[in-house]
Amino acid sequence: MAEIATLPPTLIVLSGLPASGKSVLAESLSRALSLTIVSIDPIEAAMWRAGLAKTQTGIAAYEVAQALADEHLRLRHSVIADAVNPVEAPRAVWRNLAAKHRVSLKIIECVCGDEAMLRQRIEARTRNIAGMPEITWARLLQRRDEYEPWTDPRLVLDTSRTSPAQLLAQALNYVR
Template identity: 40%
Template sequence: MSAQMIVFSGLPGSGKSTLARRLAGHLGAAYLRIDSVEAALLNATGHPASVEGYMVAYTLAADQLELGLDVVADCVNPLQVTRDAWAAVATRAGCPLLNIEVVCSDVAEHRRRVETRQADPATHAGQWQPPTWAQVQDGAHDYEPWTASRVVLDTATRAPDALFAELLSHLGS
C-alpha cells in the first residue's frame, strides 16, 4: 500500500487538531501542524509567518511521502491556492489525497473552545499565541468556499469517538 496524504482543514477551535493527532497516532503517520511550524518561525525570526509556514510544511510532507510514510497535515487551509498546493504535493508523490474539513456548527461552543484554548508550551513556547475569537471571525470571512471533494466532519453534532470511526471508514481502515 502506498503512502497517503490526509489534510485536515478548518477554522481554529473547530476540533481539527484533536482528530488529526489521533489519526496520525493511529496510522503511525507523520503529523505536520502549521501552528507548530509558524510558531517555530516566529520564535526564530521575531516575525509572524505568512506563506512561509505552508511552504515549509509542503516540503516536509513531500519528504515524508517520498519515504513511503503517510502524512497527516493540520492547518486552517482557508484558500484555494493552499488546497491546490497540498493536492500538488500528493500528485507529485503519486499518492491519494483525502481532504477533511472540520467544522463546529454550534457558534457558542466554537467560541467557548477558542476562548479557553491555551498555547501548548511543549510546541509553542515563545511568542506564538492561539488566535482570539475576533481573529477567528476575521479569518472566517476570508475562508474560501471549497471546490474540491472533501469529507466534512461537524464536531458540534457528534461525539469524538463517532467522528473518529467515520473518519476511519473514509480511509477504509
C-alpha cells in the same frame, strides 16, 4: 491501545477554522495510523521564536509543512497535514503534491456548527505552543469571513455534534 492499521501512501489534509477540532482529530488519526503530522501552528511559532517577523511567516510555514510532507511522500510514507487551508493556493499545493507522488489525497474539513460552542472553545483554548498566542473571537470571525469554500471532494465533519470517538471512526473509514 488501538491496533495500528496500515494505509497505502496517502496525504491526509485536515482543514478548518481554528478551534474546529482539526488538530484534535489529526492527533487521533496519527495515533491510530502511526502517521507523522505536519502542522502549521508549531512551525510558525518556531519561526517567531527564531526571530522571524510575524509578517514573514504565514506563507513560509506552509512552505515548510509542504516540504516536510513532500519528503515523507517521496519515501512512500503517509502524512497528515494539519492547517486551516483557508484559500485555494495552499489547497492546490496539497493536490499537486499528492499527484506528484501518485498517492491518494484525502481531505477532511472540520467545522463546528454550534457557534456558541465554537466561541467557548476559542475563549477557553490553551494549546501550549511556545510563542503562539491563542486566537481571539474577533480574529476568528475575520478568518471565517476570509475562508473560501472548498470545491474538492472531502469529508466534512461537524465536531459539535459527534463524539471524538465517532469522529475518529468516520475519519478512519474515509481515509481507508
